[in-house]
Amino acid sequence: MKAARYYDRGDIRIDDLPEPVLSPGTVGVDVAWCGICGTDLHEYLEGPIFAPAQGQPHPISGESLPITLGHEFSGVVYAVGEGVDDIEVGQHVVIEPYIIRDDVDTGPESRDYHLSPDMNFIGLAGRGGGLGEKVVVQRRWVHPIDSSVPLDQAALIEPLSVGYHAVERSGAKAGDFALVGGAGPIGLLTAAVLKALGVTVAISELSPLRRQKALDSGVADHALDPAVADVTEEVRRLTGGKGADVAFECSSVQAVLDTLMEALRPTGVLVVVSIWGKRANFDMHKLVMKEIDLRGTIAYVNSHPAVIKMVESGQIDLSPFITGKIGLEGLVDEGFDTLINRNESAVKILVSPSGEGL
Known part of the structure; x- marks a missing residue:
């Protein structure tokens, strides 16, 4: 099978690999679509980061570079391993792409398995990836999704889950006013979750194309240009002088962080x-004097079932955020290059490893 393999910074190759081997308790998935994530771009430009460097195997997967990339993906089940009796061949699925130690509690009540020691991701630290034609995944991380949801949209369930968990962490509720800093993929998808919950959303974004996408997709009530408007004053005007109830930093830009505060x-x-690649300057005095509650968030934890229900029920329409579809051979020139050098023109570019659907 064909797969996009990450060898080192700036070095991605399309390789021919043996098909993965099914084992007890696993599910074989024909990958339909895989999104290119900002994390993939960081690995390409600055890595290895999450990916284990050559000669330094990941303590759980046992793998090191080169690895198959891709952790935002959907597909169709082609085989089930011994002991798997609740998933059938032909079902549509999405993957919660964790690599976690077997002794960690990942049951439905867990709220912290995503913070466990040595946690990493399929498609970043081994165990195959969504930029290969096939992948074999432990049953725990395979989530069925109704066939009424197109598989291209289903590939966005993973980044949407990031937004969902961030909103959960915020405590936002219907009637609140939220300010989202940055209208990239995660900012837009976080806004989509907020709108689905009945929150009024303003997005601050320099790119006119991304501001328009936020408005056209219906995930923002207000799209503010920080180069023209005083975002703080505009938010106060929109909230009767009060200010935003919650804010989401989705850009790793110092000026955005300052504005949200x-x-x-x-x-x-x-x-x-x-994800910040450098230390931020933070106004601790302002945090104290306004009693701001500062919270971090990473990935998701038991978020996929609720997110899948939101998409299946039509609460969230993911179609506006798919702005490109390419084959595996165009991954770097058409995918990575666009998102690195012309990122204001794209939200989510999807890759079909097999070429089907293009």
Whole structure:
């Protein structure tokens, strides 16, 4: 089978690999679509980061570079291993792409398995990936999804779950006013969850194309240009002088972080969603004097079932966020290059490893 393999910084190759081997308790999936994530771009430009460097195998997967990339993916079950009796061949599925130690409690009541020692991701630390034609995954991480949801949209369940968990962490509720800093994929999908819950959403974003996408997709009530408008004053105007109840930092940009701190009301909640590659300057005095609640969030934890229900029920329409579809051979030139150098023109670019659907 064909797979996109990450060898080192700036080095991705399309390789021919043996098909993965099914084992007891696993599910074989024909990958339909895989999204390109910002994490993949960071690995390509600055890595290895999550990916284990050559000669330094990951302590759970036992693998090191090269690895198959891709952790945002959907597909169709082609085989089930011994002991798997609740999934059938032909079912549509999405993957919760964790690599977690077997002795960690990942049951339905767990709220912290995603924070367990040595946690990593399928498609970043081994065990195959969504940028290969086939993958074999432990049953625990395979989530059926109704066939009424197109498989291309289903590939966005994983990043949507990131937004869902961030909103959970914020405590946002219907009637609140939220300010989202950055209208990239995660910012837009976080806004989609907020709108589905009945929250009023403003997005601050420099790119006119992304601001328009936020409005056209219906995930933002207000799209603010921080180069033109005083975002803090505009938020206060929209909230009767109060300020935002919750804010989401989705850009890893210092100026955005500063603006969110200013625009929050006293006792507001600031959730940092983006991955920062450097230390931020933080106004601790403002945090103290406004009693701001600062919260981090990473990935998701038991989020996929609720997110899948939101999509299946039509609460969230993922179709507006798919802005490109490519084959495996175009991964770097058409996919990575666009998202690195012309990212304002794209939200989510999907890859079909087999070429089907293009």
